[in-house]
Amino acid sequence: MRKFNKLAALLAACCIAALLGGCTYESGPREFAATNFNKTPQAPPEGLDESPREWLETALEKGRTDPEAQKFWYKGHVKNMILSRSVTSMFNGAVINGKGYNVDARIAAQPYQYYRIDDKHFIRANDYWVTARDEPLAFDVLAGFEDWLPFMDQAVQLEDDKVYGTETAVFQLKMTGADWLAQSQSPLFEPLRQLLAERPELTYILDKSTIKTTFWIGREDRLIHQYETWIILPLPKAGTIDQQVLFQLYKYDDPGIEIKDPEEVEKYLLY
């Protein structure tokens, strides 16, 4: 018993000393930690038989025509970092080309679901299903990728990488926003082109911006498995906005992918 008391007293003394003594946070290494900014990407030791542009062309052609690429899971987000604040929108779900898709989404911390099948569109928010009545955009999951083809001539190949276990070839291209706007054929940029004509001061923003896009294309299946764009733009009163747009497409042709019948939603429809 005496021994036990001594041990307990010792432990109590340690505890009290720890609480009374305070703590000192010693310094980590007194040198700047390495960042990825402007790091020259590591090229693979062996090149490829086809050019990056041909890889993307093949991926798009297979994506549109290969019967085994017509349904897949996807996961995406747009992360916006300004000063100490980070705002993220997210999109997860499954696609069956030609039939429909579902989206578990979040915009600025507000979750909702979007469900599109044939010509029917529904939103689920605050536990209610409602009919989505805005003019729908075209159902074309690969829309927009073709616009990158001319840029791919400048792309560099990076080390191979794995996306959800799939071995992929990786291609990256980097430019300013001004170059992107000048060379892109996308109709989405048309309003910005018109705005620039009236607001030349925006050219400064575009000149000082950085756009870095990377494609991960499957070595075996030649399909797009990951797609990332970093956008860095000067932002008034805030330094820059650093924005990451990332999509992962995985489990192509997974037999578990099903889009539920619209009747399943319609019977719970609020309005």
Place this chain on the structure above:
Amino acid sequence: MRKNPVVSVISWALYAIALLLIYHLLIKPAFLDLSWIALLIFLPLMAFCYFIVHPDERRQVVVFSIAFLLLDRSLTRVDVKTTAAILIGGAVAVIVIALLAKWYGRLSWKAVGALVAVAVLANTTFHRETLTGLSHFTVIHETDRLYNGQWVDYFPITLYDVNQDGRQEVITYGNAWELPLPESAEKPETEEEKKALAEKLEHLQTEPLSLYVLTWEDGELVRMKNEEIPAEVMERIKEQMPTDYPGFPYYTMKDDQLIPNVQRQNYAEGMLQIGTAPYRAFMLDMGHIANLLAENNGSMDMRHELGEKYKDLHIKDGMLTGTYDGKPFTGPTDATKILTTMRLPDGREGLLVMGEHVGVIVVEADGSIREAYALTRQQAELATAEFIPADIDRDQVDELLLAGKPSYILKPREEGEWEILWASKENDPSFRFSNFAAVGDGEPEIIAKAKSWVSTTDSRYLAGFKYTPEGLKQNWRIYLPLINVQVGDVDGDRENEIVATIYNTHRILVFKKHGIPILPLTIALFVGLLGYAVARRVRHA
């Protein structure tokens, strides 16, 4: 404890108070800071405490201790949505635990009464958050929720003496006045109600949002009416507000409103044209930036006054202009943000500006500018970093506290070099500098958010540190994950308080430093209790 009834009640009540203090000031912080090490220390200690109580009284003491801590915790967690819920939930907790303690612990009603009374008083007579920092602070006020909207997680806070009365007002954004919470969520019944709710749910809604200026009045923060604040003062207040873009680029903060820039259906469909996703994101950004520049006449940033010598600072069209010590200067810059100023080794006051990189600008005699020091993105992650000038070694030259991942204390040396005095550990992404200021009537100290010493979780608590060559020596700690920390005299007693909030609560807490050595007193109390138990055990063995 078999004494006359009054002494018995008082004895049990004092024991309950001691338990409350020991639990919140010793045991809980030990577990939060030391994690499994605390378990290793406290398990044998608890066993010692168990065996040291005389066997005849052991059951009563153990049951009383557990029942008291349980009831205290239950009352803290009671549902606070309505008064009825508080009363019913509290009453159920009291009755169940009191009867269990009486039956199983064979406690006297006097002991049960003391147990219930102290637990109830501990939950009704002071701000419970006080217990998280009681070793050095008390919470002197907590506001009601200031934002009742749907999605913003926090707003910036600043302190500014609006009415020049020596007290700093607390300034933030809110809409609780404009958007009161409904009493209860009603289910739509009629077709019209269903249609109205469906239309509301289909689209993101505009929210009211106003500047909230809170002033200290009769021991609490009360809102000043915006219309009673002169327009020029309001402009100054807005200039003091830290830049923030809640919801960017999905919402725009404009004209006392948060206006959505996207809608649920089209945004989901747009993002599901996956190849276009970065195009759409870029267009949203550019639209937002174009509007910002249009509102500011092309100006990137401006300040009327900054530091001791800078005035009329302005960044526009890639040029930085202003006056330094009354003399005008101008020069090219890529910066879009004017950060702050810092005293440099050559005696000049440097101006920190931020673009893709951060530069410390000095003004030359001929009115030109030169970047005397630079921090690049190759050196540190600057996009989400914050920069706090602080003369931590009191040599009249400011060091720069860089709050990031990792965080650094940088000392400007000659020839534009930075010396790293201190850096947070590589495996600690949680540490982040918050302020350099005097809390209470003490010397200025480093205030930072830091995680527990051994835990692997990233929960961060606010702490005060003193810089020493050996590292940052902790002065105090508040066991709450506080954010948006500001330090200033809000109650006008010429001592600085800590003003802060907790993520997604939209309540502002005011912490006041006290000079009472609560922690040593609690340790003495703990040791005294153990000594008392040992003495009783020996005497009545």
